[in-house]
Amino acid sequence: xxSFRSGFVSIIGRPNAGKSTLLNALVGEKVAIVTHKPQxxxxxxxxxxxxxxxxxxxxxxxxxxxxPGVHKPESQLSRRMMQEVYDALEGRDLILLIxxxxxxxxxxxxxxxxxxxxxxxxxxxxxxxVDLIPKDKLLPMIADYSKxxxxxxxxxxxxxxxxxxxxxxxxxxxxxxxxxxxxGPRYFAKDQITDQPERVLVSEIIRxxxxxxxxxEVPYATAVIIERYEEGKSLTKISATIFCERTxxxxxxxxxxxxxxxxxxxxxxxxxxxxxxxKVFLELFVKVVPDWRSSKRFIDDLDWHKQLEDLxxxxxK
Ligand SMILES: Nc1nc2c(ncn2[C@@H]2O[C@H](COP(=O)(O)OP(=O)(O)O)[C@@H](O)[C@H]2O)c(=O)[nH]1
Ligand SMILES: [Mg+2]
Numbered sequence: 001x002x003s004f005r006s007g008f009v010s011i012i013g014r015p016n017a018g019k020s021t022l023l024n025a026l027v028g029e030k031v032a033i034v035t036h037k038p039q040x041x042x043x044x045x046x047x048x049x050x051x052x053x054x055x056x057x058x059x060x061x062x063x064x065x066x067x068p069g070v071h072k073p074e075s076q077l078s079r080r081m082m083q084e085v086y087d088a089l090e091g092r093d094l095i096l097l098i099x100x101x102x103x104x105x106x107x108x109x110x111x112x113x114x115x116x117x118x119x120x121x122x123x124x125x126x127x128x129x130v131d132l133i134p135k136d137k138l139l140p141m142i143a144d145y146s147k148x149x150x151x152x153x154x155x156x157x158x159x160x161x162x163x164x165x166x167x168x169x170x171x172x173x174x175x176x177x178x179x180x181x182x183x184g185p186r187y188f189a190k191d192q193i194t195d196q197p198e199r200v201l202v203s204e205i206i207r208x209x210x211x212x213x214x215x216x217e218v219p220y221a222t223a224v225i226i227e228r229y230e231e232g233k234s235l236t237k238i239s240a241t242i243f244c245e246r247t248x249x250x251x252x253x254x255x256x257x258x259x260x261x262x263x264x265x266x267x268x269x270x271x272x273x274x275x276x277x278x279k280v281f282l283e284l285f286v287k288v289v290p291d292w293r294s295s296k297r298f299i300d301d302l303d304w305h306k307q308l309e310d311l312x313x314x315x316x317k
Contacts (some may be wrong), residue, residue: 005060006180007093012085014108015039015069015099018128022159023047023066028171031194032066037219040062040211041068042077043304044084046195048188051174060178060188061082063224077293080303084206089119094180101127101141101156105148112232113149122180125151126173131164151178190290191295199229200304202272206240206284210253213260221245221293223302227285236276239283244297245291253286261286 011019015038022168024030027047033040045066053059067088068081089095095116099109116123125145130138142154153176162169196204203224211219221244228239242264254261261284269282292298300306 003058004074004186005058005178005181006062006184006187008063008065008091009094009096009181010065010067010088010092011096012088012112013069013098014112015102017069017100018159019069019098020045020066022096022128022157023064024160025061025162026064026174026216027193027257029150031071031083031196033204033211033274035208035211035219037211038069039071039078039220040208041080042081042084042302044088048193050186050190051178052138054171054175055176057178059111060181061188062174062177062181065098070108072114075293076296077299080299083114086266089116093182094177095119095121095122095123096126096177097123097151098126098128100129102129102132105145117149122152123149124153124155124176124180125149127154127156130156131158131161132256137196149303178203183236196277196304197308199226201275202226202238202302203228203240205271205275206242206264206268209264209271210242213264213267218244218249222253223292225302228283232278233252235281236272237281238272238284239285241285241287243289243292245288245293247288250286250288269275298299 014018020034020041023032023045024034026049031047032045039155042305047064049062049064051060051062065088067085070085071078073079073082097116109228127141138156145154151302155173156165157173158165166172203226206221210222223243224236224240225243226240228237230237242253244253252260265282265284269280272278272282291296292300
Protein backbone atom coordinates (compact mmCIF):
# COMPACT_ATOMS: atom_id res chain seq x y z
CA UNK A 1 0.00 0.00 0.00
CA UNK A 2 1.20 3.54 -0.75
CA SER A 3 2.74 5.80 1.89
CA PHE A 4 1.29 7.76 4.80
CA ARG A 5 -1.57 10.18 4.15
CA SER A 6 -2.58 13.23 6.16
CA GLY A 7 -4.71 16.31 5.83
CA PHE A 8 -7.39 18.66 7.05
CA VAL A 9 -11.04 17.71 6.80
CA SER A 10 -13.73 20.27 7.64
CA ILE A 11 -17.10 19.16 8.94
CA ILE A 12 -19.70 21.64 7.74
CA GLY A 13 -23.46 21.70 8.16
CA ARG A 14 -26.50 23.34 9.69
CA PRO A 15 -26.97 23.66 13.43
CA ASN A 16 -27.87 20.31 15.04
CA ALA A 17 -26.88 18.17 12.04
CA GLY A 18 -24.56 16.20 14.33
CA LYS A 19 -21.14 17.67 13.51
CA SER A 20 -19.80 17.68 17.05
CA THR A 21 -21.23 14.24 17.81
CA LEU A 22 -19.43 12.94 14.74
CA LEU A 23 -16.13 14.56 15.71
CA ASN A 24 -16.29 13.05 19.21
CA ALA A 25 -17.22 9.63 17.86
CA LEU A 26 -14.35 9.66 15.36
CA VAL A 27 -11.80 10.83 17.92
CA GLY A 28 -13.18 8.45 20.53
CA GLU A 29 -13.14 11.13 23.23
CA LYS A 30 -15.26 14.13 23.97
CA VAL A 31 -13.42 17.07 22.44
CA ALA A 32 -16.51 19.08 21.49
CA ILE A 33 -19.54 19.69 23.69
CA VAL A 34 -22.90 18.44 22.43
CA THR A 35 -26.44 19.43 23.38
CA HIS A 36 -29.80 19.21 21.66
CA LYS A 37 -29.75 23.01 21.39
CA PRO A 38 -28.60 24.61 18.14
CA GLN A 39 -25.52 26.84 18.12
CA UNK A 40 -23.74 24.96 20.86
CA UNK A 41 -20.40 25.05 19.01
CA UNK A 42 -18.89 28.52 18.79
CA UNK A 43 -15.33 27.91 17.62
CA UNK A 44 -13.69 25.66 15.13
CA UNK A 45 -12.27 22.69 16.95
CA UNK A 46 -9.68 20.22 15.72
CA UNK A 47 -9.82 16.52 16.54
CA UNK A 48 -7.06 14.13 15.47
CA UNK A 49 -7.68 10.62 14.26
CA UNK A 50 -4.85 8.19 13.56
CA UNK A 51 -5.82 5.37 11.24
CA UNK A 52 -4.00 2.13 10.62
CA UNK A 53 -3.57 0.76 7.14
CA UNK A 54 -6.12 -1.85 6.10
CA UNK A 55 -7.17 -3.55 2.91
CA UNK A 56 -8.54 -0.47 1.18
CA UNK A 57 -6.37 2.26 2.62
CA UNK A 58 -2.90 3.35 3.68
CA UNK A 59 -2.23 4.53 7.24
CA UNK A 60 -2.73 8.18 7.97
CA UNK A 61 -3.59 11.01 10.29
CA UNK A 62 -6.79 12.95 9.76
CA UNK A 63 -7.28 16.38 11.25
CA UNK A 64 -11.03 16.82 11.50
CA UNK A 65 -12.33 20.34 12.05
CA UNK A 66 -15.69 20.76 13.76
CA UNK A 67 -17.41 24.08 13.08
CA PRO A 68 -20.38 26.15 14.29
CA GLY A 69 -23.60 25.45 12.40
CA VAL A 70 -24.14 27.53 9.28
CA HIS A 71 -26.83 30.09 10.10
CA LYS A 72 -27.86 33.62 9.29
CA PRO A 73 -25.79 35.91 11.52
CA GLU A 74 -27.87 38.15 13.75
CA SER A 75 -25.33 39.40 16.25
CA GLN A 76 -21.64 40.15 16.44
CA LEU A 77 -21.25 36.75 18.10
CA SER A 78 -22.93 34.85 15.30
CA ARG A 79 -20.97 36.80 12.71
CA ARG A 80 -17.84 35.61 14.50
CA MET A 81 -19.18 32.06 14.51
CA MET A 82 -19.73 32.24 10.76
CA GLN A 83 -16.19 33.57 10.37
CA GLU A 84 -15.04 30.37 12.08
CA VAL A 85 -16.90 28.42 9.39
CA TYR A 86 -15.26 30.44 6.60
CA ASP A 87 -11.85 29.92 8.21
CA ALA A 88 -12.47 26.18 8.30
CA LEU A 89 -13.25 26.25 4.58
CA GLU A 90 -9.82 27.71 3.83
CA GLY A 91 -6.84 25.50 3.26
CA ARG A 92 -8.45 22.14 3.89
CA ASP A 93 -8.15 19.03 1.81
CA LEU A 94 -11.72 17.78 2.00
CA ILE A 95 -15.16 18.96 3.06
CA LEU A 96 -17.64 16.73 4.84
CA LEU A 97 -21.06 18.25 4.32
CA ILE A 98 -23.28 16.73 6.96
CA UNK A 99 -27.08 16.83 6.86
CA UNK A 100 -29.72 15.57 9.26
CA UNK A 101 -31.33 12.90 7.08
CA UNK A 102 -34.51 12.89 9.17
CA UNK A 103 -35.23 16.44 7.99
CA UNK A 104 -36.44 17.60 4.58
CA UNK A 105 -33.82 19.40 2.50
CA UNK A 106 -34.80 23.07 2.74
CA UNK A 107 -33.58 26.58 2.00
CA UNK A 108 -31.16 26.46 4.93
CA UNK A 109 -29.58 23.34 3.45
CA UNK A 110 -29.42 24.98 0.05
CA UNK A 111 -27.51 27.85 1.59
CA UNK A 112 -24.93 25.47 3.11
CA UNK A 113 -24.61 23.56 -0.13
CA UNK A 114 -23.93 26.81 -2.01
CA UNK A 115 -21.34 27.78 0.54
CA UNK A 116 -19.36 24.55 0.24
CA UNK A 117 -19.72 24.51 -3.54
CA UNK A 118 -18.22 27.98 -3.69
CA UNK A 119 -15.37 26.86 -1.44
CA UNK A 120 -14.52 24.34 -4.13
CA UNK A 121 -12.72 21.03 -3.99
CA UNK A 122 -13.92 17.60 -3.08
CA UNK A 123 -17.11 17.27 -1.05
CA UNK A 124 -18.42 14.15 0.68
CA UNK A 125 -22.08 14.29 1.64
CA UNK A 126 -22.83 12.54 4.92
CA UNK A 127 -26.45 11.62 5.57
CA UNK A 128 -26.52 11.53 9.36
CA UNK A 129 -28.94 10.06 11.90
CA VAL A 130 -29.85 7.11 9.68
CA ASP A 131 -30.44 5.15 12.90
CA LEU A 132 -33.79 6.99 12.89
CA ILE A 133 -34.67 6.16 9.27
CA PRO A 134 -36.31 3.04 7.83
CA LYS A 135 -33.76 1.22 5.65
CA ASP A 136 -35.96 1.30 2.53
CA LYS A 137 -36.00 5.13 2.55
CA LEU A 138 -32.25 5.32 2.19
CA LEU A 139 -31.67 4.47 -1.47
CA PRO A 140 -34.30 6.87 -2.84
CA MET A 141 -32.88 9.53 -0.56
CA ILE A 142 -29.37 9.01 -1.89
CA ALA A 143 -30.73 9.22 -5.43
CA ASP A 144 -32.42 12.55 -4.62
CA TYR A 145 -29.32 14.00 -3.03
CA SER A 146 -27.11 12.95 -5.93
CA LYS A 147 -29.17 15.20 -8.22
CA UNK A 148 -28.21 18.27 -6.18
CA UNK A 149 -24.47 18.17 -6.79
CA UNK A 150 -21.75 15.88 -8.05
CA UNK A 151 -20.63 14.79 -4.59
CA UNK A 152 -17.42 12.75 -4.54
CA UNK A 153 -19.22 10.38 -2.14
CA UNK A 154 -22.60 10.12 -0.46
CA UNK A 155 -22.30 8.15 2.77
CA UNK A 156 -25.09 7.30 5.21
CA UNK A 157 -23.85 7.43 8.80
CA UNK A 158 -25.03 7.51 12.35
CA UNK A 159 -22.79 9.68 14.48
CA UNK A 160 -24.56 8.44 17.58
CA UNK A 161 -24.88 4.74 16.70
CA UNK A 162 -22.21 4.10 14.04
CA UNK A 163 -23.10 0.42 13.66
CA UNK A 164 -26.71 1.26 12.83
CA UNK A 165 -25.41 2.66 9.53
CA UNK A 166 -22.72 0.11 8.73
CA UNK A 167 -21.51 -3.06 10.40
CA UNK A 168 -17.95 -1.69 10.41
CA UNK A 169 -19.07 1.60 11.92
CA UNK A 170 -16.92 4.46 10.64
CA UNK A 171 -14.28 2.33 8.92
CA UNK A 172 -15.76 2.79 5.45
CA UNK A 173 -15.99 6.52 5.96
CA UNK A 174 -12.37 6.56 7.17
CA UNK A 175 -11.25 4.48 4.15
CA UNK A 176 -12.74 7.05 1.82
CA UNK A 177 -11.48 10.06 3.74
CA UNK A 178 -7.91 8.77 3.96
CA UNK A 179 -7.86 7.94 0.29
CA UNK A 180 -8.98 11.49 -0.51
CA UNK A 181 -6.01 12.99 1.36
CA UNK A 182 -2.56 13.73 -0.04
CA UNK A 183 0.60 11.97 1.06
CA GLY A 184 1.90 13.84 4.08
CA PRO A 185 3.50 13.73 7.51
CA ARG A 186 2.02 12.95 10.91
CA TYR A 187 1.34 16.50 12.06
CA PHE A 188 0.52 15.72 15.69
CA ALA A 189 1.80 13.28 18.29
CA LYS A 190 -0.20 10.07 18.50
CA ASP A 191 -1.51 10.83 21.98
CA GLN A 192 -2.68 14.34 21.12
CA ILE A 193 -6.38 14.43 20.32
CA THR A 194 -7.29 18.09 19.99
CA ASP A 195 -5.87 21.57 19.59
CA GLN A 196 -7.80 22.86 22.60
CA PRO A 197 -5.76 23.28 25.77
CA GLU A 198 -7.12 21.73 28.95
CA ARG A 199 -8.49 24.94 30.37
CA VAL A 200 -10.50 25.55 27.20
CA LEU A 201 -11.97 22.06 27.46
CA VAL A 202 -12.81 22.90 31.08
CA SER A 203 -14.61 26.13 30.18
CA GLU A 204 -16.53 24.27 27.47
CA ILE A 205 -17.63 21.59 29.94
CA ILE A 206 -19.00 24.31 32.22
CA ARG A 207 -20.78 25.96 29.28
CA UNK A 208 -22.29 22.62 28.30
CA UNK A 209 -23.75 22.15 31.79
CA UNK A 210 -25.19 25.67 31.59
CA UNK A 211 -26.77 24.93 28.20
CA UNK A 212 -28.29 21.71 29.47
CA UNK A 213 -29.54 23.14 32.76
CA UNK A 214 -30.87 26.50 31.64
CA UNK A 215 -34.17 27.04 29.86
CA UNK A 216 -34.99 28.26 26.42
CA GLU A 217 -33.50 31.69 25.98
CA VAL A 218 -30.70 31.91 28.54
CA PRO A 219 -28.16 29.59 26.84
CA TYR A 220 -27.48 31.72 23.80
CA ALA A 221 -26.65 34.61 26.07
CA THR A 222 -24.07 32.78 28.17
CA ALA A 223 -20.32 32.57 27.97
CA VAL A 224 -17.73 31.15 30.32
CA ILE A 225 -14.33 32.53 31.19
CA ILE A 226 -11.81 30.74 33.42
CA GLU A 227 -10.46 33.23 35.96
CA ARG A 228 -8.15 30.94 37.94
CA TYR A 229 -6.57 27.60 37.13
CA GLU A 230 -4.15 26.24 39.71
CA GLU A 231 -2.88 22.76 39.10
CA GLY A 232 -1.79 20.69 42.07
CA LYS A 233 -0.75 17.05 42.26
CA SER A 234 -4.06 15.86 43.64
CA LEU A 235 -6.25 18.98 43.54
CA THR A 236 -6.89 21.54 40.84
CA LYS A 237 -8.43 24.86 41.87
CA ILE A 238 -10.59 26.43 39.20
CA SER A 239 -12.64 29.61 39.28
CA ALA A 240 -14.86 30.51 36.38
CA THR A 241 -17.34 33.23 35.56
CA ILE A 242 -20.52 32.54 33.66
CA PHE A 243 -21.52 35.67 31.79
CA CYS A 244 -25.09 36.49 30.82
CA GLU A 245 -26.80 39.58 29.47
CA ARG A 246 -29.57 40.41 31.95
CA THR A 247 -30.24 40.28 35.68
CA UNK A 248 -33.23 38.02 35.02
CA UNK A 249 -30.90 35.50 33.37
CA UNK A 250 -28.51 35.78 36.27
CA UNK A 251 -31.35 34.97 38.66
CA UNK A 252 -32.24 31.88 36.60
CA UNK A 253 -28.64 30.70 36.48
CA UNK A 254 -28.22 31.05 40.22
CA UNK A 255 -31.62 29.59 41.01
CA UNK A 256 -33.57 29.43 44.26
CA UNK A 257 -31.08 29.38 47.09
CA UNK A 258 -28.28 28.90 44.58
CA UNK A 259 -29.62 25.50 43.55
CA UNK A 260 -29.19 25.88 39.80
CA UNK A 261 -25.62 27.07 40.06
CA UNK A 262 -24.87 24.21 42.41
CA UNK A 263 -26.28 21.71 39.93
CA UNK A 264 -24.22 23.21 37.09
CA UNK A 265 -21.14 23.18 39.28
CA UNK A 266 -21.51 19.59 40.42
CA UNK A 267 -22.12 18.27 36.92
CA UNK A 268 -19.16 20.21 35.56
CA UNK A 269 -16.84 19.27 38.42
CA UNK A 270 -17.43 15.54 38.03
CA UNK A 271 -16.70 15.67 34.32
CA UNK A 272 -13.64 17.89 34.77
CA UNK A 273 -12.28 15.47 37.39
CA UNK A 274 -12.59 12.63 34.89
CA UNK A 275 -10.82 14.70 32.26
CA UNK A 276 -7.86 15.96 34.24
CA UNK A 277 -7.65 13.08 36.72
CA UNK A 278 -7.29 15.11 39.89
CA LYS A 279 -9.85 16.23 42.43
CA VAL A 280 -11.27 19.61 41.46
CA PHE A 281 -12.29 22.55 43.56
CA LEU A 282 -14.63 24.50 41.30
CA GLU A 283 -15.88 27.97 42.09
CA LEU A 284 -18.48 29.57 39.82
CA PHE A 285 -19.59 33.17 39.57
CA VAL A 286 -22.34 34.72 37.47
CA LYS A 287 -21.93 38.18 36.00
CA VAL A 288 -24.13 40.36 33.85
CA VAL A 289 -22.61 42.12 30.87
CA PRO A 290 -25.52 43.77 29.04
CA ASP A 291 -25.65 42.84 25.36
CA TRP A 292 -22.17 41.25 25.31
CA ARG A 293 -23.08 39.38 22.12
CA SER A 294 -22.89 42.72 20.30
CA SER A 295 -19.55 43.66 21.80
CA LYS A 296 -16.64 42.98 19.51
CA ARG A 297 -14.25 43.52 22.37
CA PHE A 298 -15.93 41.02 24.69
CA ILE A 299 -16.11 38.46 21.91
CA ASP A 300 -12.42 38.99 21.20
CA ASP A 301 -11.73 38.27 24.87
CA LEU A 302 -13.72 35.02 24.61
CA ASP A 303 -11.77 33.78 21.63
CA TRP A 304 -9.46 31.11 23.03
CA HIS A 305 -7.14 31.21 20.07
CA LYS A 306 -6.59 34.81 21.07
CA GLN A 307 -6.58 34.08 24.81
CA LEU A 308 -3.67 31.73 24.23
CA GLU A 309 -1.74 34.33 22.29
CA ASP A 310 -2.23 36.78 25.16
CA LEU A 311 -1.11 34.14 27.66
CA UNK A 312 2.01 33.51 25.61
CA UNK A 313 2.75 37.23 25.62
CA UNK A 314 2.25 37.40 29.39
CA UNK A 315 4.54 34.46 30.01
CA UNK A 316 7.24 35.94 27.84
CA LYS A 317 7.14 39.22 29.82
N1 LIG B 1 -30.45 9.74 16.72
C1 LIG B 1 -29.33 10.41 16.42
N2 LIG B 1 -29.11 11.61 17.00
C2 LIG B 1 -27.97 12.26 16.68
C3 LIG B 1 -27.04 11.72 15.76
N3 LIG B 1 -26.02 12.61 15.63
C4 LIG B 1 -26.31 13.64 16.45
N4 LIG B 1 -27.48 13.45 17.09
C5 LIG B 1 -28.13 14.37 18.08
O1 LIG B 1 -28.40 15.60 17.45
C6 LIG B 1 -28.22 16.70 18.38
C7 LIG B 1 -27.24 17.71 17.82
O2 LIG B 1 -25.95 17.11 17.78
P1 LIG B 1 -24.63 17.99 17.69
O3 LIG B 1 -23.52 17.05 17.48
O4 LIG B 1 -24.54 18.94 18.82
O5 LIG B 1 -24.93 18.81 16.37
P2 LIG B 1 -24.08 20.03 15.72
O6 LIG B 1 -24.83 21.27 16.08
O7 LIG B 1 -24.11 19.79 14.26
O8 LIG B 1 -22.71 19.98 16.30
C8 LIG B 1 -27.76 16.06 19.69
O9 LIG B 1 -28.89 15.94 20.53
C9 LIG B 1 -27.22 14.72 19.24
O10 LIG B 1 -27.27 13.74 20.26
C10 LIG B 1 -27.32 10.43 15.16
O11 LIG B 1 -26.57 9.88 14.35
N5 LIG B 1 -28.48 9.83 15.53
MG1 LIG C 1 -21.65 21.41 17.30
